[in-house]
Amino acid sequence: MTDHTDPQAIRVSDLMGTELHTVDGMATAAEAMATMKRLQISSLVVNRRHDDDELGVVTVSDMAREVITNDRAPERVNVYEIMSKPALTVRSGMLARYAVRLLVQFGVSRALVIDDDGAPLGLVTLRDLVLGLST
Numbered sequence: 001m002t003d004h005t006d007p008q009a010i011r012v013s014d015l016m017g018t019e020l021h022t023v024d025g026m027a028t029a030a031e032a033m034a035t036m037k038r039l040q041i042s043s044l045v046v047n048r049r050h051d052d053d054e055l056g057v058v059t060v061s062d063m064a065r066e067v068i069t070n071d072r073a074p075e076r077v078n079v080y081e082i083m084s085k086p087a088l089t090v091r092s093g094m095l096a097r098y099a100v101r102l103l104v105q106f107g108v109s110r111a112l113v114i115d116d117d118g119a120p121l122g123l124v125t126l127r128d129l130v131l132g133l134s135t
């Protein structure tokens with residue numbers, strides 16, 4: 001059990017969200033946006049196509065940057081064209097302060113949280129981490 005009184009000991013697992021919503025890479029941006037809107041979330045995990053594939057992530061920011069600002073029809077853009085892949089991952093046991101450093105270093109707002117075997121457990125955002133570390 002993590003000692004929550006010591007911000008130096010807070011782990012990613014203490015701050016991550018455990019609900020993972022997924023989308024197929026062949027889905028359209030319009031379908032992904034509809035799912036995000038319905039679930040009131042800002043990112044989806046993109047499923048692996050086969051065992052040797054990696055997970056991806058598609059975010060509202062990806063939609064804004066790649067679809068909306070380029071005047072592309074969301075019904076004609078597939079998720080695989082705009083997602084980030086492989087998704088940046090952090091281990092659930094990583095200290096939260098190191099996860100913050102990693103996300104900032106890569107300029108991303110979220111990371112997929114994995115267990116020691118690489119299985120996805122949830123998502124953690126920079127917001128989750130920073131606010132979780134504040135006392």
